[in-house]
Amino acid sequence: MVEGDPDVKPIVGLEIHVELHTATKMFCRCPNRFGDPPNSNVCPVCLGMPGVLPVMNRKALELGIKVGLALNCSAGGFSKWDRKGYYYPDLPKNYQISQYDLPICRDGWIEVPLDDGAVKKVRIRRAHLEEDAGKNIHDHADHTGVDLNRAGVPLLEIVSEPDINSSHEAGAYARAMQRLVRWLGASQANMQMGHIRFEPNINLHIASAGKTYKTPIVEVKNLNSFKALEAAVAFEIGRQTEEWRADPEGFSLEKLSKQNRGWDDVRMATVFQREKEEAHDYRYFPEPDLAPVEVGETWLESIRSQVGELPLQRRERYIKEYGLAFKDADALTQDGPTGDLLDGAVKAGADPKRSVNLLLGRGAAIANERGCQIAEIGLAVEQLAELAKMLADQEINATAAAKVFDLMIAGRQNPRQIAMKQGLLAVTDAGQIEKWVDQAIADNPSAVQDVRQGGKKQKKAFGFLMGQVMQKSRGAAAARQVQDLLEKKLGGGQQ
Amino acid sequence: MSGITNLTACETASAIAAGKLSAVDVAKAYLAAIERLEPAICAYNEVFADRAMDQARQIDAAISRGESVGPLAGVPVALKDNICTDFGRTTCSSKILANFHSPYSACVAEKLLAAGAVILGKTNLDEFAMGSSTENSATRTTRNPWDTSRVPGGSSGGSAAAVSAGLAAAAMGSDTGGSIRQPAGLCGVVGLKPTYGRVSRYGLVAYGSSLDQIGPITRDAADCALLLRAIAGHDSRDSTSLPADVPDYLAELETPLKNLRIGLPKEFFGQALDSEIRSAIDKAVGTYKSLGATAVEVSLPHSRIDVGPGGQLSSYAVACYYIVATAEASSNLARYDGAHYGHRTAGPVKDIIDMYSKSRAEGFGDEVKRRIMLGTYVLSSGYYDAYYLKAMKVRRLIKNDFDEAFKSCDALICPTSPTTAFKLGEKTADPIQMYLADIYTISLNLAGLPGVSIPAGLSASGLPIGMQLVGPVLSEGTLLRAARMFEKTSGTCNLMAKMVQS
Numbered sequence: 001m002v003e004g005d006p007d008v009k010p011i012v013g014l015e016i017h018v019e020l021h022t023a024t025k026m027f028c029r030c031p032n033r034f035g036d037p038p039n040s041n042v043c044p045v046c047l048g049m050p051g052v053l054p055v056m057n058r059k060a061l062e063l064g065i066k067v068g069l070a071l072n073c074s075a076g077g078f079s080k081w082d083r084k085g086y087y088y089p090d091l092p093k094n095y096q097i098s099q100y101d102l103p104i105c106r107d108g109w110i111e112v113p114l115d116d117g118a119v120k121k122v123r124i125r126r127a128h129l130e131e132d133a134g135k136n137i138h139d140h141a142d143h144t145g146v147d148l149n150r151a152g153v154p155l156l157e158i159v160s161e162p163d164i165n166s167s168h169e170a171g172a173y174a175r176a177m178q179r180l181v182r183w184l185g186a187s188q189a190n191m192q193m194g195h196i197r198f199e200p201n202i203n204l205h206i207a208s209a210g211k212t213y214k215t216p217i218v219e220v221k222n223l224n225s226f227k228a229l230e231a232a233v234a235f236e237i238g239r240q241t242e243e244w245r246a247d248p249e250g251f252s253l254e255k256l257s258k259q260n261r262g263w264d265d266v267r268m269a270t271v272f273q274r275e276k277e278e279a280h281d282y283r284y285f286p287e288p289d290l291a292p293v294e295v296g297e298t299w300l301e302s303i304r305s306q307v308g309e310l311p312l313q314r315r316e317r318y319i320k321e322y323g324l325a326f327k328d329a330d331a332l333t334q335d336g337p338t339g340d341l342l343d344g345a346v347k348a349g350a351d352p353k354r355s356v357n358l359l360l361g362r363g364a365a366i367a368n369e370r371g372c373q374i375a376e377i378g379l380a381v382e383q384l385a386e387l388a389k390m391l392a393d394q395e396i397n398a399t400a401a402a403k404v405f406d407l408m409i410a411g412r413q414n415p416r417q418i419a420m421k422q423g424l425l426a427v428t429d430a431g432q433i434e435k436w437v438d439q440a441i442a443d444n445p446s447a448v449q450d451v452r453q454g455g456k457k458q459k460k461a462f463g464f465l466m467g468q469v470m471q472k473s474r475g476a477a478a479a480r481q482v483q484d485l486l487e488k489k490l491g492g493g494q495q
Numbered sequence: 496m497s498g499i500t501n502l503t504a505c506e507t508a509s510a511i512a513a514g515k516l517s518a519v520d521v522a523k524a525y526l527a528a529i530e531r532l533e534p535a536i537c538a539y540n541e542v543f544a545d546r547a548m549d550q551a552r553q554i555d556a557a558i559s560r561g562e563s564v565g566p567l568a569g570v571p572v573a574l575k576d577n578i579c580t581d582f583g584r585t586t587c588s589s590k591i592l593a594n595f596h597s598p599y600s601a602c603v604a605e606k607l608l609a610a611g612a613v614i615l616g617k618t619n620l621d622e623f624a625m626g627s628s629t630e631n632s633a634t635r636t637t638r639n640p641w642d643t644s645r646v647p648g649g650s651s652g653g654s655a656a657a658v659s660a661g662l663a664a665a666a667m668g669s670d671t672g673g674s675i676r677q678p679a680g681l682c683g684v685v686g687l688k689p690t691y692g693r694v695s696r697y698g699l700v701a702y703g704s705s706l707d708q709i710g711p712i713t714r715d716a717a718d719c720a721l722l723l724r725a726i727a728g729h730d731s732r733d734s735t736s737l738p739a740d741v742p743d744y745l746a747e748l749e750t751p752l753k754n755l756r757i758g759l760p761k762e763f764f765g766q767a768l769d770s771e772i773r774s775a776i777d778k779a780v781g782t783y784k785s786l787g788a789t790a791v792e793v794s795l796p797h798s799r800i801d802v803g804p805g806g807q808l809s810s811y812a813v814a815c816y817y818i819v820a821t822a823e824a825s826s827n828l829a830r831y832d833g834a835h836y837g838h839r840t841a842g843p844v845k846d847i848i849d850m851y852s853k854s855r856a857e858g859f860g861d862e863v864k865r866r867i868m869l870g871t872y873v874l875s876s877g878y879y880d881a882y883y884l885k886a887m888k889v890r891r892l893i894k895n896d897f898d899e900a901f902k903s904c905d906a907l908i909c910p911t912s913p914t915t916a917f918k919l920g921e922k923t924a925d926p927i928q929m930y931l932a933d934i935y936t937i938s939l940n941l942a943g944l945p946g947v948s949i950p951a952g953l954s955a956s957g958l959p960i961g962m963q964l965v966g967p968v969l970s971e972g973t974l975l976r977a978a979r980m981f982e983k984t985s986g987t988c989n990l991m992a993k994m995v996q997s
Contacts, residue, residue, distance in 0.1 A: 049599070050579065050595070055732060085829060288735075
């Protein structure tokens with residue numbers, strides 16, 4: 001079965017675990033850092049030694065609240081910590097400090113942009129803070145290793161209402177969430193580093209013969225990529241449809257319990273793990289080692305003031321204020337700092353479109369090569385503004401600007417100085433330009449004829465002549481001047 | 496040398512600071528006393544003889560160089576073996592931690608060392624502080640110095656016996672339901688459970704986290720003030736420690752309290768109380784009155800002790816405690832699973848669950864298992880509301896009773912325990928009987944209040960009788976002054992058991 005049967009309505013809720021980007025762990029002062037040698041970022045507290053006590057990381061709490069506020073949740077107020085008990089070697093205390101009945105954020109929503117341009121509103125049930133577990137390393141034949149560097153890293157678990165109705169929407173929701181937490185500086189949200197992990201709950205409402213059938217709920221555990229998330233949801237929709245077809249009365253929510261399934265990346269299929277009857281009784285109870293958290297109005301307001309403009313608001317503004325195309329506005333609002341560069345340059349007097357062209361031209365190309373955000377390539381607002389202004393004033397042409405761009409992010413120098421030093425400033429001397437133009441006209445009579453005749457060859461021929469002039473000037477001629485002069489000499493009227 | 500071990504901690508500290516005694520002589524005297532009496536008392540799990548001598552030598556050297564030394568310089572102190580030290584072992588008298596070396600020291604241990612105390616060793620306890628006689632120890636049976644056929648009380652029995660027998664000038668205990676005050680009472684010494692949060696719990700191996708407090712066990716109230724001053728105060732590593740200044744408990748100690756109003760909780764003087772203990776306390780109240788105090792009757796209805804038709808006792812406070820404490824314990828003790836440290840089964844195992852089960856079955860004693868099972872049960876889905884949630888409500892009511900009582904008095908006086916020291920083995924067969932040994936001490940932990948047990952005299956058979964003074968939050972200064980008033984008048988301080996005197 002493929003997704004899209006109008007009688008089959010997939011009902012999907014998503015739990016997203018986001019590792020918060022703090023300097024230290026949730027309850028101790030060990031570094032929160034990925035990739036270090038196993039068990040190097042540990043102390044008695046995160047090792048769960050006898051007698052240790054947790055101390056809450058205020059920064060993590062603030063980041064959690066910040067995300068909640070951006071998700072339109074009611075956040076702050078009174079919340080508390082609870083212990084969630086289960087035995088696993090990567091959990092040294094054999095309980096996880098989490099939040100059970102009084103999460104830090106409750107009842108919000110997020111607008112999810114879909115590929116067709118529509119926006120889907122997904123309600124957020126809650127978001128709570130907890131500590132991450134370590135990792136079991138199965139790379140020895142005779143024993144399992146445990147790396148506790150990750151144990152105690154702050155996690156925000158964001159739980160949606162079951163408002164998602166397709167694998168595509170699940171992916172879009174997850175991407176929107178990744179963009180938001182990055183935007184807020186709450187998480188690096190890097191998939192490869194496991195900063196963000198997904199657990200969809202999936203069942204189907206099937207309309208058949210005037211009746212609605214509900215299939216049993218499946219939770220797919222620990223998905224580490226958008227691709228896996230979308231594939232797992234799609235697979236479950238297919239699998240559950242088939243199971244229901246085989247036994248429409250028996251395969252039902254009322255008769256079967258919730259099931260946990262894992263994702264097999266090789267077979268591209270979900271795999272049965274356990275029924276809910278076998279599920280843990282986590283024996284939650286209030287964490288006696290930590291005081292309840294009271295986030296009063298003043299504190300909450302100071303966090304709210306850090307939230308600022310959100311990605312979709314900013315995208316909307318770019319379209320309206322700067323007149324950008326949706327695609328460009330969207331590309332510039334994947335993270336906060338890239339748009340901050342643009343806004344900074346505009347504020348410094350640069351033309352928005354020229355700034356955008358620089359950012360999405362060389363900027364995006366370099367970021368792509370390096371696998372980072374545009375804002376992370378080492379570009380300063382002043383550099384961007386200056387270069388955009390030079391372009392607007394025709395002090396430099398696009399080709400030269402690209403060279404200057406590369407040099408200025410490497411050396412952090414002023415673009416004007418670079419252009420001068422490298423001889424990349426545009427030649428605006430009218431006499432010199434006329435010489436190059438005349439030469440190009442003399443050298444290329446057939447192109448000149450094509451332009452003068454008009455017709456479908458005209459545009460191409462004009463471009464060719466422009467190129468010839470630029471080549472003669474080694475790219476230094478002021479392009480607008482060249483164009484104006486060429487138009488004048490060839491009888492104008494082109495285009 | 497035995498004269499040295501008869502000195503109080505205050506006397507010892509001033510003699511060393513004044514150059515009248517050397518820290519080395521003091522350490523030697525205590526190590527000699529340990530050698531002589533420890534085989535009969537069995538107070539210690541581990542004695543740090545060499546380390547203690549090294550420390551004493553360093554203190555003497557510092558004094559001879561004219562350097563200023565801490566207020567406890569050269570005073571030999573014992574630590575209950577559930578207080579972590581980065582030297583020696585921290586076993587909690589459990590097989591599961593029999594060879595455990597803590598990588599860090601408790602806040603209290605650090606503070607004592609910084610004050611110049613010489614750490615003599617780690618004392619025996621009921622396994623993980625669960626018990627009232629120290630018989631639940633996996634390491635040894637500690638005996639009461641007043642009668643070695645009797646228990647020292649518990650769970651800080653090793654600490655109380657060590658101080659009582661002159662095997663330490665002072666000791667640290669921990670109190671979750673009476674574990675400092677009850678053994679102090681049974682051994683004829685002073686034991687103070689501070690306000691919850693007064694002393695950092697960082698490095699105290701957790702039993703019941705919302706109830707546990709570390710406190711001193713000493714020869715008299717002055718020593719108690721000296722030691723409390725050294726260990727109290729806010730600690731950023733313990734989120735439940737109170738950000739309150741530490742008063743100089745010693746400075747005002749000798750100034751008697753004027754117009755002290757004593758509250759006598761009527762529920763604690765019912766038919767359950769032993770008549771000898773009752774008359775000792777009556778006499779003590781008389782002493783206070785002679786010093787200008789007044790006595791009023793107060794009521795703690797939710798701490799009341801009921802006597803059933805067959806004479807069996809029951810109490811809301813004890814019931815409430817055994818839900819809250821065991822719930823927390825079941826979670827706190829989950830980490831002892833053989834995976835990361837501590838005892839791991841040597842036997843063949845099927846899988847990790849089997850390894851956990853066997854390691855824990857071998858490593859924990861019966862009482863610990865009983866409490867883990869109780870705690871697991873009361874937190875289980877479907878039972879939480881009926882047990883844990885209800886207990887939390889009862890806990891609030893118990894606290895409210897105390898708040899109400901302190902409107903009409905400054906401190907409460909009540910017994911420390913229902914009997915004097917009982918015989919070894921007398922209550923081991925019946926856990927409920929053992930639990931009732933804490934019937935007068937347990938509600939304070941639930942309410943988070945400070946309490947001090949001081950000797951009120953001896954029974955006809957020559958056993959110490961403990962009396963408890965209880966005050967509102969952070970009233971340790973008042974309690975110690977009240978204790979001092981009494982002990983100076985009655986002379987019931989720095990009592991020494993006969994075997995120690997001989």
